[in-house]
Amino acid sequence: MGYIHFDQTKEFDLILLGRVAVDFNPVDYYMPLSESTTFKKYLGGSPGNIAVGMARLGKKIGFLGKVSDDQFGDFVTDYFNKEGIDTSHLTKCKKGEKIGLTFTEILSETESSILMYRDGIADLQLDVADIDEEYIQKSKAILISGTALAQSPSREAALKALALAKKNNVVVIFDIDYRPYNWKSQDEIGIYYSIVAKQSDVILGSREEFDLTEQLIEQGRTDEQTAKYFHSIGSKIVVIKHGKDGSTAYTNDGNNYSIKPFPVKLLKSFGGGDGYASAFLYGLFEGLEIIDCLELGSASAAMLVASHACSKDMPTVEALKGFITDSKKQYGEMIARV
Amino acid sequence: MGYIHFDQTKEFDLILLGRVAVDFNPVDYYMPLSESTTFKKYLGGSPGNIAVGMARLGKKIGFLGKVSDDQFGDFVTDYFNKEGIDTSHLTKCKKGEKIGLTFTEILSETESSILMYRDGIADLQLDVADIDEEYIQKSKAILISGTALAQSPSREAALKALALAKKNNVVVIFDIDYRPYNWKSQDEIGIYYSIVAKQSDVILGSREEFDLTEQLIEQGRTDEQTAKYFHSIGSKIVVIKHGKDGSTAYTNDGNNYSIKPFPVKLLKSFGGGDGYASAFLYGLFEGLEIIDCLELGSASAAMLVASHACSKDMPTVEALKGFITDSKKQYGEMIARV
Amino acid sequence: MGYIHFDQTKEFDLILLGRVAVDFNPVDYYMPLSESTTFKKYLGGSPGNIAVGMARLGKKIGFLGKVSDDQFGDFVTDYFNKEGIDTSHLTKCKKGEKIGLTFTEILSETESSILMYRDGIADLQLDVADIDEEYIQKSKAILISGTALAQSPSREAALKALALAKKNNVVVIFDIDYRPYNWKSQDEIGIYYSIVAKQSDVILGSREEFDLTEQLIEQGRTDEQTAKYFHSIGSKIVVIKHGKDGSTAYTNDGNNYSIKPFPVKLLKSFGGGDGYASAFLYGLFEGLEIIDCLELGSASAAMLVASHACSKDMPTVEALKGFITDSKKQYGEMIARV
């Protein structure tokens, strides 16, 4: 604990920057998407889901983003408002850009794919003019989603937010959140991920995502080498995820803490990462021990992959703690701990 | 009868050129789209619906178009195949363009709106290279949808198909099908609609659509003046629609025939036009009297606005005739006739 | 004579629509362009040159076009003003588009090539909103240059001007002026050339240009077949050029008139066509016999290929007639006539 200092005088715990979208998940799943006939509509997009997750856990959240000027833009804005998320800086696109859509194909408990509508899409229209220094100053931390870096003008908006956060001593959290969409080349990914990662206090990513981030710095690093490198240039906590093999948080005092997944009956194989991020960060803001942050993250991940939605099924603190208590009762105290 | 000569030696009755898309109609309707939570997925797009409608009525149909190279492209292609529509010239986009989407908002029986995803969309990628003279030669007629003219390269593909149809004495049917999307200016609409209308044997449109078509020729024409003008330059049948006030077919022998809507319990206010077009054209291909073609069209329109889908609920000949018989029994023989 | 009726009450003889550019011709020529070190700057672009040519011959000319909002746009506008050409409808681009540039490589008397800057260029920004019906009404005739059809929005601007000329009984002259730049496909060329050619009173082009125009109508036509076809749908005069083998004007009374080039010491191999067009059209407006129009055209062409510039060296009536008189004295009365 105490790896990150959060300024308690700030109005917001966290302002997230990036993608908020609409998910259409099939009601008649475990079949190809082309054959599914009926779909449920949910708020989606990784930072959008994390925002909802953290708001459910009681944190004061703002969202810096762009939505469409239509009924789907209204849906997302209304949804955030109902969850108590500040939408004062969630503005509407003026040139008819549409909000991103994700149609999910759930072939089985462990196989899924997505069909995304992401060309000329609202979230990537976030512009440097939308980045308000006063707003960023009001928050303990900002979270930059790596997908925001995939295209201009959103890319420069994210880099401006990063610069202003650094200038104003606002904690920077980088969720690499790699999606192949919108990027033009592999090199481009390495260039922009590394620019942001090098200036972040907390970095969250899978091994593959850290490999992408470090491709032009040094290739083939181990998790330990990666963590050591980022700690050496200022990062406080580096979280490296290995899917069903669990994840490890490396802290800049040389320690590391590992967690495994909770056992759960899977409905689908996506959505876990957003649950993980929101509950882990909730723990950080609460000043919990790192291992307890990880346990919360892992529990929320488990709850999400057992649910149909990503945003709508984010747990409250009570539900999250209840799930952990129940799992420990059933499987033993150390069920997720290594 | 006899206004149009169809070459009976041809393999296809009709090849349609233009838009095929995916519709998402809310299951929880009569509320704003932002609040609807569950959606049914259907094949959509006006020429796509007409293709299905005419195939259901037993005509031999081909479709000249572009779909996405993803599960939704598969869905549409599979759907056409199941309906017996030739998809040999329905090809997949190679640069990741997505198929158009239409989310419908059904506020009440008579109020609806649509939220369209139509930027950089598959159907508008149809290219001159996709237009195969041999394929067009195989059909009695081609139908060009006005939406295909809204953007390049689809615009030039449609104009090439038109040129090749004229060169090969294939009947040209123009369904104006005005949608404000994708057009850059009012003048542009007038320019391209008039180029196609002037060379068409059959033109179908509302009064507003004919006004758009004639804006650079002469403004403020009556239906009679419009019909007379197009007959004077070669058109055989001009159908002008006036919504709930019915529609009139003007033939190039100076006659005209009018029809009214059949009484029906509305579920939604869209889809009727595609039912109308498919059944009216079916009648033409069968060589029926114009007034009987119109009655079939009006009946199909009524059946569609009473249904949830546009494509999926297209009637068979049996169902269509059954509906007419039932309506006449209930309301009298002349119920739709003027 | 009398093939075309010009309304003598009109303010302008001719309004030209299309390209006006800046030419840079090397002073140190007969070497590769890469090695030329010094260049003369001239007003250029086929319709721009024809405008200057006809103004020099005393005709009242207007120009419907777009230039850059910079010193080169000023140069062209000032140049037109000095020549007495109306520039009330020659407007400046608002988004920084630059005027087209042509760097000419003069390898020998008969070999040349051009390096064009034509991407995102001013003349192709002409928009339907720039086409003023009242302006077109004021002219006896409009000339549409085929290059204006190569891209939107200029393409639609030209088609709107065509529609308004037809609506207002203004004579339409189509100078096919084929340039491979900017066109996306061969089919596209055939589509748009034929739309304009079919509605034109006078068509000027080389055999290759007519082949492009007729490619989707019928391939492989002879000059006689081409002329007959266009006469049958309303054209009055069809001029087909065969370079150094001369050219022939086909009139809609079944006659034809041929002319050969005047002997001349070549400086360069381009610019002749614009001299030809301006002097031929001058003759038409003067009501001269077709063979005399052709002789004027051929003489002007000869004078241009013997000069360094295209626009700047356009002859006056006196100079043109002097050249013809001198040539006839030297080579005989029938020197250019067949």
Next chain:
Amino acid sequence: MGYIHFDQTKEFDLILLGRVAVDFNPVDYYMPLSESTTFKKYLGGSPGNIAVGMARLGKKIGFLGKVSDDQFGDFVTDYFNKEGIDTSHLTKCKKGEKIGLTFTEILSETESSILMYRDGIADLQLDVADIDEEYIQKSKAILISGTALAQSPSREAALKALALAKKNNVVVIFDIDYRPYNWKSQDEIGIYYSIVAKQSDVILGSREEFDLTEQLIEQGRTDEQTAKYFHSIGSKIVVIKHGKDGSTAYTNDGNNYSIKPFPVKLLKSFGGGDGYASAFLYGLFEGLEIIDCLELGSASAAMLVASHACSKDMPTVEALKGFITDSKKQYGEMIARV
């Protein structure tokens, strides 16, 4: 001396990345560009000029850039080859992009402006795929021109070259070279200039250019504060230019060295900066004292503003030293020194 360590085992002294263009300077100057009639063609573009300048001074130079696949691309490549500059990584654009053009308006000795053709231009097409790690490894240093950062894909190519230079311990020189063209916003300039400046060993710029670079870090810094900041994060030499008031080099040992312009009869007011940069860097590579590097730079700047061209008139070592000797004879030893 000794602020920068250059690895003497390397094949190249310097590889420059960025803009090479063609300049057209009027022969009939001291009048508006619209009225100038005759132009001389020169190789241009700031990094192109510096490359020629340093080659003339005997340094081994390479150029990483893109040119057009036409006679102007040939001209530039041939010119570099004749100057002994390595063009193995100066490649031709494949999609018809043209090389940038600069038409200069020389209104008087001290007033000038430029008309640039910079849309969709060759140098900005430099792509990450063009950046070859082995090539960068072969050089003592790379110079990144700030104009290369103005647009993608050149922006990412420059950032990749920067990353690979850092990875391989190649000295990084950043010539801010601010041009308003191509940039989308003021913030964007600050974002990308600062990313490169923060990682550079040598930074060259005017006060205005450093203000742009630091706008999102801290505004309103003095030259001393600017130098101190960049030294604190690793820069060795920061050169800040104040036009006719001279310039100062700040070294990371806390020293600074100032120079004034040499007196000279001006022909034009541009080109001096490229002379300055090439001769100053020549001095650095020679291991001269900083004040001597500055004197060379100032002398070359003076020679350039007295000449018609920028590239073609770059001096040799002999000419440069001769100019300094002559100036000192005429005006005194300390003529340029403060």
